[in-house]
Amino acid sequence: MGKNWVDLFVLIMMYLGVFTILVWAFLKAFGIINTPIYIEMLPYVGGGVTLFGMVYYFGKMMNRFESMDSRLRFLSTGFFRMRDDFIDVRKN
Numbered sequence: 001m002g003k004n005w006v007d008l009f010v011l012i013m014m015y016l017g018v019f020t021i022l023v024w025a026f027l028k029a030f031g032i033i034n035t036p037i038y039i040e041m042l043p044y045v046g047g048g049v050t051l052f053g054m055v056y057y058f059g060k061m062m063n064r065f066e067s068m069d070s071r072l073r074f075l076s077t078g079f080f081r082m083r084d085d086f087i088d089v090r091k092n
Helices: 004-029 042-091
Strands: none
Touching: 004 042
16 A cells, blocks of 8 residues: 555645635635635635645655656666776777
8 A cells, every 4th residue: 555545645635625726716706605714714725735735746756856867877877887898898
């Protein structure tokens, strides 16, 4: 199971935040919501949850880029070693 449940939880939270903002905007536009303070804060809560999900996924993406960078560095050192070996072979 691992971290798969964390990814699912964050994804659900992100979609829930977007859905909350859209529902609030729709109800506010049609005058159904008469803005008590706790309902005025609802889009901010939804926006915060959405922002949290986006930051989480951005962090995962940056981690993938860093691991890809280390793998590319490993490959480039291997190519330099092959080039040096090839130069040594040509000299002999």
